[in-house]
Amino acid sequence: MIIPGGLLRVFGLGVLIVGDSGVGKSESALELITRGHRFISDDVTECYVENDRLFGVAPEVSHHFMEIRGLGIINIKEIFGAKAVSYREEIRLVIKLQRWEEGKIYDRMGLEFARDRKITDVSVPQITIPVGPGRNIAALIEVACKVYLLRETGYHAPQEIIERLDRNLLDKKNKKRQPQ
Numbered sequence: 001m002i003i004p005g006g007l008l009r010v011f012g013l014g015v016l017i018v019g020d021s022g023v024g025k026s027e028s029a030l031e032l033i034t035r036g037h038r039f040i041s042d043d044v045t046e047c048y049v050e051n052d053r054l055f056g057v058a059p060e061v062s063h064h065f066m067e068i069r070g071l072g073i074i075n076i077k078e079i080f081g082a083k084a085v086s087y088r089e090e091i092r093l094v095i096k097l098q099r100w101e102e103g104k105i106y107d108r109m110g111l112e113f114a115r116d117r118k119i120t121d122v123s124v125p126q127i128t129i130p131v132g133p134g135r136n137i138a139a140l141i142e143v144a145c146k147v148y149l150l151r152e153t154g155y156h157a158p159q160e161i162i163e164r165l166d167r168n169l170l171d172k173k174n175k176k177r178q179p180q
Contacts, residue, residue: 001047001120006066007040007056007089008032010145014089016045016056016124017141019097023131026068028097031138038086039076042066047091047119054122057088093148094124095141100132109158 005018006029017025026042033039041058042065048055058064064077064085077085094117117126127144131137147157 002059003045003047003056003119004043005045005094006042007045007058007091009038009040009086009089010142011037011149013093013145013149014040014056014091015141015145016091016094017097018094019131020099022069023097023099024137025097026066028137028141030066030068032141033076033080033084035138035142038089039064039066039080039084040086040089045091049120049122052122054091054119054124055088056091063087091119091124093145094119094126095144096126096128097131097137098128100130100135104130106130 003016003018005016006025007014007016008029009015010032017029019025029039029042040056042062044059044062045056046059048057064075066074066076068074115126116123118124125148127148129137129140129144150157
């Protein structure tokens with residue numbers, strides 16, 4: 001199956017970056033590569049299932065190549081070296097870049113994390129990141145990956161803040177009940 005999107009390994013996690021044309025997928029991927037993450041594919045990723053796991057590779061003709069508006073076609077391996085590229089990667093997370101819409105309500109707590117996206121009968125968690133002026137998308141992708149990896153270990157920051165607030169409210173309630 002062919003998916004329109006780029007694939008990178010970010011903190012050891014295979015991340016498929018999808019979104020509308022011109023939203024900044026390749027520019028974000030390029031920034032991630034400069035931060036030491038590995039490049040697999042740009043614009044088009046060939047996906048296949050192996051042992052119930054989803055993998056992605058670049059089409060043979062575009063392996064190592066990326067298109068950047070204003071620069072044209074660049075060769076990631078030639079610019080950044082062999083350590084900056086990989087041939088294939090298991091896709092464990094999808095990041096969807098979406099243009100920021102004025103007036104739209106975006107999740108600010110993170111209580112609902114990733115919604116699954118079906119790719120060739122394999123469910124992969126998908127996080128949507130709104131893209132707007134001044135937002136550092138590469139940094140947001142890195143943080144989304146770290147949050148995902150932490151959630152895999154059982155850590156959930158929104159749950160921790162809720163527990164702290166509950167304890168704080170209980171402490172205040174108990175202090176009011178104590179005789180002065």
